[in-house]
Amino acid sequence: xxxxxQNVAFPFADTSTDDPIINSAPVQKIINVCRAMSxxxxxxxxxxxxxxxxxxxxxRFDAARFGAEVFRPSPRQSDLMIVAGTISRKxxxxxxxxxxxxxxxxxxIAMGNCAISxxxxxxxxxxxxxxxxxxxxxxxxxxxxxxxxxxxLLEGLFQVQKKITGRRWWPMPRMAEDR
Amino acid sequence: MIEPILxxxxxxxxxxxxxxIFAGLLATVSFIGLNAILLVYLERKVAGFIxxxxxxxxxxxxxxxxxxxxxxxxVGKQIFTPTGADSFLxxxxxxxxMAPALVCFLxxxxxxxxxxxxxxxxxxxxxxxxxxxxLALCIAGWTSQxxxxxxxAARDISQSVAxxxxxxxxxxxxxxxxxxxxxxxxxxxxxxxxxxxxxVYQPLAFIIFFICALAETNRAPFxxxxxxxxxxxxxxTEYSGMGFALFFLSEYAYMVIxxxxxxxxxxxxxxxxxVSGWWWxxxxxxxxxxxxxxxxxxxxxxxxxxxxNICWKWLIPLAVINLLVTLLVIAL
Numbered sequence: 229x230x231x232x233x234q235n236v237a238f239p240f241a242d243t244s245t246d247d248p249i250i251n252s253a254p255v256q257k258i259i260n261v262c263r264a265m266s267x268x269x270x271x272x273x274x275x276x277x278x279x280x281x282x283x284x285x286x287x288r289f290d291a292a293r294f295g296a297e298v299f300r301p302s303p304r305q306s307d308l309m310i311v312a313g314t315i316s317r318k319x320x321x322x323x324x325x326x327x328x329x330x331x332x333x334x335x336x337i338a339m340g341n342c343a344i345s346x347x348x349x350x351x352x353x354x355x356x357x358x359x360x361x362x363x364x365x366x367x368x369x370x371x372x373x374x375x376x377x378x379x380x381l382l383e384g385l386f387q388v389q390k391k392i393t394g395r396r397w398w399p400m401p402r403m404a405e406d407r
Numbered sequence: 408m409i410e411p412i413l414x415x416x417x418x419x420x421x422x423x424x425x426x427x428i429f430a431g432l433l434a435t436v437s438f439i440g441l442n443a444i445l446l447v448y449l450e451r452k453v454a455g456f457i458x459x460x461x462x463x464x465x466x467x468x469x470x471x472x473x474x475x476x477x478x479x480x481x482v483g484k485q486i487f488t489p490t491g492a493d494s495f496l497x498x499x500x501x502x503x504x505m506a507p508a509l510v511c512f513l514x515x516x517x518x519x520x521x522x523x524x525x526x527x528x529x530x531x532x533x534x535x536x537x538x539x540x541x542l543a544l545c546i547a548g549w550t551s552q553x554x555x556x557x558x559x560a561a562r563d564i565s566q567s568v569a570x571x572x573x574x575x576x577x578x579x580x581x582x583x584x585x586x587x588x589x590x591x592x593x594x595x596x597x598x599x600x601x602x603x604x605x606x607v608y609q610p611l612a613f614i615i616f617f618i619c620a621l622a623e624t625n626r627a628p629f630x631x632x633x634x635x636x637x638x639x640x641x642x643x644t645e646y647s648g649m650g651f652a653l654f655f656l657s658e659y660a661y662m663v664i665x666x667x668x669x670x671x672x673x674x675x676x677x678x679x680x681x682v683s684g685w686w687w688x689x690x691x692x693x694x695x696x697x698x699x700x701x702x703x704x705x706x707x708x709x710x711x712x713x714x715x716n717i718c719w720k721w722l723i724p725l726a727v728i729n730l731l732v733t734l735l736v737i738a739l
Contacts, residue, residue: 246485262479265466271635292455293464295473302640304487304647307480331647332485398465 238317238358241324241365245332263307263333264389264397270306271299272326275313277340277375289378294398296385303329308388310381311367314342314349315358327365335392337384338367341374348374428513431523435512443659447474450700457704484648489552492645497550501646501653504543507536508660515667516591518677518685529590530578533668537623537661541567544632544642547654551645559641562711563632566622569718570629574619576726577612580733581605581672590668594676599683604675611729613673615722617695620665622714625658627703631711666695 248256273281284291291297300306303326315323327336338361341347346359361367368391371384383401390396448463448471455462463470488494514529516522526532541564548560582588584605585596597604606613622629633641643654670676670691679687709717 248483259479259483262476263483265476266473266480287458287460290455290460290462292451292460292462293470295463295466295470295476297451298477300640301635302644304645305640305643305651307484331487333483 238320238324238364240363241327243366260392264392266295266298267308267335267385267388268298268300268306269296269308269310270303270326270330271301272309273312274315274319274323275340275342277312277343280375280378281310281312281339281381284378284381289382291382291385294382294385294389304331306330307334308385309334309336309365310339311336311343311361311365312339312375314347315361315364316356317358320358320364323361324364335368335388336361336365337369337371337381337388338362339371339381339384340376341372344370344372428524431513432509434523435509438512439508439656439660439663442663443656444474444478446659446662446696446700447477449697450703453697453700454704457701478652481648481652486649487645487647489645491552493550496546498650500543500547500550501650501657503546504540504657505653505660507539508657508664510536511664512667514590515664516594516671516676517688519683521677521685522591525589525591527587527589530582530588530593530668533590533664534575534578537664538567538571540657540661543657547646548642551642553645555638555640555644556642559632559634559638559644562634562638563625563642566625566629566631566714569715570619570622570722573615573718573722573726574623576723576730577615577619578672579730580609580612583730583733583737584608590671590676594671594678597675597678599675599678599680601675601680604673604678606673609673609729609733611725613669615726615729616673617669618717618722620669621699621702622718624661624665624699626662626699628706628709629714630703630708631714634708636708662696662699663692666692666699669695 250256269281273279283289285297285299296308307330309327309330311323327334338344342349342357343361346354346357349357350359358364369384369387371380373380376384379401386396386398451473452462452470463473466473466476488497511533513524514522514526514532516525544563545560548556548558548563551557581593585593587593601607625632631641632638633643635641638644643651646654667688670688674691674695675687677683677685677688679690
């Protein structure tokens, strides 16, 4: 019976940011292209999706090609938060804090089913899991999969780039139905 | 309204030496900037090749626009001061780290006619000004109000103090052989061919100097002050945007200085087979920088006790023996 009363809601992260000092459209456009081309992720993995995230940075898939291999250990120097894995209730305040510690232009990828909605851990009266990282921080791109393939994460990176600059930079992969 | 002739007279009143130094500083700033752009690209590309991956590839042809994207992104990042930090000192630290690097380039002879400021204390000036970097990292670590920063700063101080000694001891044999602190004269005392360079007479001093230069510039395998896996990002954990970029820039500037000094002291400076000139100097500097990058991506980080043991138990005794033997040979 005590279990039912433990369903504590976590406060949503503080998303307030400073206004840019130079707020003219052409400058912002150029800087946005630069931001899209050098998205430094935070060295931060929560569960098994982080293994795929490592593959994303290694030789076969190589995120360095798109300027995204500089995994910064300090949240102050990173632009992209890849929430790779299950967010347990113990970890949720720390995820929020890491998000709040990142300086202003920042983006979040929810990688894998657990980060999207709690994935296989959602059942009646479950008490240990936050059901989706979007309950505690704002998410820009969702990558489904359990876990997603590294190609999926690359595609998620391209979607973040598309969201920043308003256009897709790299050719579309061939879909299964095109064959 | 000031008469144009008056302005001309005012310009003429400025000492010529001051104007040369001012122009030299401007040239130095652009040189450091160009080097940083090139080195960021080289570092990431070489890292890629060592890992058997292409490295930056899609941003511009073969990723050559990558450093520009990184730089502009860092300019556009939110500037941030931690709560409880001394704001003045916190923002002073990256500037203190960068400023001495500019001065060091003034005395380096890039070519037979390409030296901004020829002075008899060139070597001493470089040693003195590169020492200021330690102070900057100390301030950065202390004012960040962060455990990791403070630990990084403490590590940097003990490392730099330890490695300053064998660095000086490995320069001294060259100074005794040439009898001057003037970098231009030291370069002129060496001949065109590789066997006339001081590396042939002082191979041990060269190795000790190079290891110490790596440690002084906080390069891997001696990058303990910013050890990523232990201390988040060391002394610059709390710096975002341009504060971090300035620390990065100064690290690359000190790497270039270390390579330049090594080239002058041991590798004949601007001398080379055929026509001597700045092209030989730049070639040597870039070979040394590539070796530094190669070492960074090849060796794992040393432990802290290992770091100090290498210095106190090996480098300092070897450097002293080397110095004594050199003095004996000179005296005979």
